[in-house]
Amino acid sequence: MARLIINSTPHEIEVDPDTPLLWVIREQIGLTGTKYGCGVAACGACTVHIDGAATRSCVLPVSAVGPDQQITTIEGLSPDSSHPLQQAWLQLDVPQCGYCQAGMIMAAAGLLTQNPNPSDEDINNEITNICRCGTYNRVRAAIKLAANGGEATQRG
Amino acid sequence: MNAIISISRRNFMIGVASTAGGLSIGFNLPFIKPALAEGAGTTPEVPEVNAWVVIRPDDTVVVRIARSEMGQGTLTGLAQLVAEELNCDWSKVTTEYPSPAKNLARDRVWGNFSTGGSRGIRESHDYVRMGGAVAREMLIAAAAAEWKVPASECTATKGVVTHAASDRTASYGQLAAAAAQMTPPANVTLKDPKDWTIAGRPLPRLDTADKLNGSQIYGTDLKLPNMLNAAIRACPYFGGKVKSFDAAAVAGMPGVRTVVQVGDTAVAVVADTWWRAKTALDALPVTWDEGPNRQVTSASIAAMLEEGLGADDAFIGNSQGDAGTALSTGRTVTATYAFPYQNHATMEPMNATALYTPERCEVWVPTQNGEASLAAAAEAADLPVQQCEVHKIHLGGGFGRRGMQDYVTQAVQIARELPGTPVKLIWSREEDMLQGRYHPITQCRLTGALDADGNLTALRMRISGQSILAAVMPQRMQDGMDPIIFQGLTAASPEGHIGYTIPNLLVDHAMRNPPIPPGFWRGVNLNQNAIYLECFMDELAHEAGVDPLAFRRKLMANHPKHLAVLDAVAERIGWNTPAADGVHRGLAQIMGFGSYVAAAAEVSVTDGQLRIHRIVAATDPGHVVNPAQIERQVEGSFVYGLSACIYGECTVNGGRMEQENFDSYEVMRMAEMPEVETIILPSGGFWGGVGEPTIAVAAPAVLNAIFAATGKRIRTLPLKNHDLA
Known part of the structure; x- marks a missing residue:
């Protein structure tokens, strides 16, 4: 039995302690916005927040998460897609296939929490998620748009 | 030569008797919005106006989309084309997929479902627009019948039919049920694209919101x-x-x-x-x-292809003049290029x-x-x-x-x-990597002859390597030849023909099929053919002592559309003005998937470290359905093409692939992404694809810029295997 707080809701679940948090979230809690992409923490599609910090959940055993830690998934980032990043993503129409985008947004949200006004270099260092459709430039622009309170700036 | 690409593996659908349909055992899809799941039957309470259009009483317009949305934006573009002719209110448009079984049951009323070869829009624009136009006329007819006035006195605008003389209006939602009973008109005239108000505009995608909060179901x-x-x-x-x-x-x-x-x-x-x-x-x-293949390695495959470079058995893809004789005189240049296996590596396994x-x-x-x-x-x-x-x-x-x-x-x-x-x-990611249908492997030996003035008088391209069609669509082979191996290199094809007039030209293919399953991989054979041709053109220009742009332009007088996109990128990148200190430029152009494309790249190489600063890409797809989506496809195509150029390589050892995940099959990430500027030059009169063609110019433009920066010709991809220092 494990106790997890996911999107502010406590859950008591029967689970093998070695199970990666990703699969607990997807298959036992039933929140499928967090994606499986590689299973080796290489692509970032599985990014969630643990106590606000962006974390790749596909290699994190559920037993490594404490009963009082706050896990946030894309479904819990905002109640109504109103997070500044979600709004910026909508404004710039960032996604293509969209499969990696929840992880991108969660990674970006983690970055903005630590660094509200990231430089290109900061973004390069922190947003290492893979997108095969190639949305990188719009992801970058949307992060900057959100950081600037919704006002578009030139990439610089 | 016909080089139209098709991904459909089977032709069985045609002629299959269709009697069933509606045999659903009553499964519902509790987690899927009807608009994104099965269509054509999810709203049985509302009769369709025709196969393409359902209008609900609240004026919501449901456009049926036969092609698949995989990020390329075809869903939005096709909806724009239907909505354009329908004269509906775009803000009321939503979409649904008709099901393949219903397509079969209805005598393939939605046409081909196959979504590949950048054909989603260019192959179906006429009949989807027709679908919208017919539905519009049926809505008008329904209003005219209700009001007992001639249909010719009624107009339809933004989802409302108006009879001005009697000052009456009715919304599409009010008319839809009656319209469904009207006889479809035998003939409709499609709008001239210059009169479009919904199509042709940079409208936001219809499928974005659900991709931002985890509610999109994959x-x-x-x-x-x-x-x-x-x-x-x-x-x-x-x-x-x-x-x-x-x-x-x-x-x-x-x-x-x-x-x-x-x-x-x-x-x-x-x-x-x-x-x-x-x-x-x-x-x-x-x-x-x-x-039987445990002895197969990348080295054994390379040797198999190398043998093909000089072999006598070859299929001819393009022959002009007498390349053999012409190459025996004058100054010649020879080089051999190689392009490896690639995995599609979709993010969703x-x-x-x-x-x-x-x-x-x-x-x-x-x-x-x-x-x-x-x-x-x-x-x-x-x-x-x-x-x-x-x-x-x-x-x-x-x-x-x-x-x-x-x-x-x-x-x-x-x-x-x-x-x-x-x-x-x-599938696990490992399964996805090991059970790919890989971008096929080829090599190419090129020989060019230059006259005393540095003009190209002859070009010989021998491609050796793997056929996709032979493995996956043998019925499309032409007397043993795989026509799509010559993408972008043929003499005359609406799909993509070579943009140079070369007096003596021979392009041929020695088919060598290793026991590795190949497949269509975004850009298909245009990717490596553009590298072979465009990097070698750069080599020839260098050998001739002529500027690479000027060298190409001399050969392009008969190819104004190829030339227009090349000139556009050269002008935008500032080809005739010096680049910033340490920054070097390269060019490439090609035609594929029905569109003319070119790219110019700016790179620097410092202590062997490549940095791609800027890409300018131009595309002429004939007609433009959504310029914003074209920009996204072009930007994305550079990520795909440059990932392949820099990192992409599946190597074979012991009869199996060695790469099993993104830690060994590296792809491009944010930090390496250059700025991409997109120029759209629609010349009208044809419909070209946009999802793939610009991939092909990514690598050669960058490779030519790397040569300008370092003097090194990288002829064997990927770049990660080379020391640029």
């Missing part, structure tokens, strides 16, 4: 009542199969329901959750019959969910070809196709891989072991 996310989950491992040795496995060893593991052999080649574990299925699969002892009973088989699958999925399901279920159904789901990337149906076959084979229980099969 195949891997599907949930059905009582569903089980399957993890699979197929023999990693190409041509091998299962010899034995010890199911008892894992039968007692948590959640495991059954262990099944899948065809000759694979083993699957079915469990309550996918993680438990995968955990048991990892623990399952399997012995492989490793098959292959998956399919199947529900089998002895009477019926249903499959839920992200597929680039719903009809091919239906065919695969019927074959695997051993049921008449009329007793099968495929529910299409948005794709987490496709790039050609999801035109293949191997995972559908597997899902049905597994579900047959558990009749009445839906089973969701998800």
Whole structure:
């Protein structure tokens, strides 16, 4: 039995302690916005927040998460897609296939929490998620748009 | 030569008698919005106006989209084309996929479902626009009949029919039921694109909102009542199969329901959750019959192709003048290039969910070809196709891989072991990497002859390597020749012809097919053909001592559209003005998938470290349906093309692929992404694709810039294997 707080809701679940948090979230809690992409923490599609910090959940055993830690998934980032990043993503129409985008947004949200006004270099260092459709430039622009309170700036 | 690309594996659909349909056993999809799941029947209370248009009483316009959305924006573009002719209110438009079985039952009223070759819009623009126009006329006719006035006195604008003389109006939602009873007009005239107000505009995508909050359902996310989950491992040795496995060893593991052999080649574990299925699969002892290819390595394949570079057996793709004689005189330059295997590496691994009973088989699958999925399901279920159904789901990337149906076959084979229980099969990333349908491998030897003035008088291109069609669509071969091996290099083709007039030219292909399964990979053969041609043009220009742009321009007088895009990128990048200190430039152009494309790149190489600063890309797709989506496709195409150029390589050792995940199959990430500026130069009069062509100019533009920076010609990709210092 494990106790997890996911999107502010406590859950008591029967689970093998070695199970990666990703699969607990997807298959036992039933929140499928967090994606499986590689299973080796290489692509970032599985990014969630643990106590606000962006974390790749596909290699994190559920037993490594404490009963009082706050896990946030894309479904819990905002109640109504109103997070500044979600709004910026909508404004710039960032996604293509969209499969990696929840992880991108969660990674970006983690970055903005630590660094509200990231430089290109900061973004390069922190947003290492893979997108095969190639949305990188719009992801970058949307992060900057959100950081600037919704006002578009030139990439610089 | 016809070089039209098709991803459809099967032609069986034509002529199949269609009597069934509506045999659903009543499964609902609690987690899928109807608009994104199965269409054409999800709103039975509202009669369709015609096959393409359903209008609900609240004026919502549901546009049926036959092609698959995998990120390329075709869903939005096709909806724009229907809405344009329908004269509806764009803000009221939503979409749904008609199902492949209903297409079959209705005599393929929605045409081809296959989504590949950048054909989604260019192959269906006429009949989808016709669908919108016919529906509009039926709505007008319904209003005219109601008001007892001539239809010619009524107009339709923004979802409202108006009879000005009597000052009466009715909304499409009010008219839809009556319109459905009207006889479709025999003839409609489509609008001139210059009069478009919905099509041609940079409208936002229709499918963005759900991708921002986790509510978009992909195949891997599907949930059905009582569903089980399957993890699979197929023999990693190409041509091998299962010899034995010890199911008892894992039968007692948590959640495991059954262990099944899948065809000759694979083993699957079915469990309550996918993680438990995968955990048991990892623990399952399997012995492989490793098959006949254990000695095959990348080196042995390279040797096979090298032999083909000089062999006598070759199919001719383009022949002008007498290249052989011309190359025996004058100054000649020779170089050999090589392009490796690539994996599609869609972010969403292959998956399919199947529900089998002895009477019926249903499959839920992200597929680039719903009809091919239906065919695969019927074959695997051993049921008449009329007793099968495929529910299409948005794709987490496709790039050609999801035109293949191997995972559908597997899902049905597994579900047959558990009749009445839906089973969701998800491949691990490792399975996805090892069981690819790889971008084929080729080499190319080029020889050019220059006269005393530095003019190109002859060019010989010998391609040696793998045919996609021979493996996946042998019925498309032409007397043994694979016509698409020559993408972008042929003499005259609306699909893509060479943009240079060279007095003596010979392009031919020695087919050498290693035992590695090839497939259509975004950009297909245009990718390497553009590298071969455009990097070698750069070599020839250098040898001639002529500026690479000027060298090309001399050969392009008869190819004004190729030239226009090349000139556009040269001008925008500032070709005739010096670059910043340490920054060097390269150019490339090609035609493919019906569009003319060019790119200019700015790079620097410092201590061997490549940095791509800026890409300018131009595309002439004839007509533009949504310029904002074209920009996105062009930007994305550079990520795909440059990932291949810099990193992409699947290597073979011991008869199997060596790369199993993104840690060994590296792809481009944010930090390496250059600025991309997109120039759209629609010259009208034709419909070209946009999802793929610009991929092909990414690598040669960058490689030519690397030469300008370093003096090094990189002729064997990927770049990661080379020292640029």
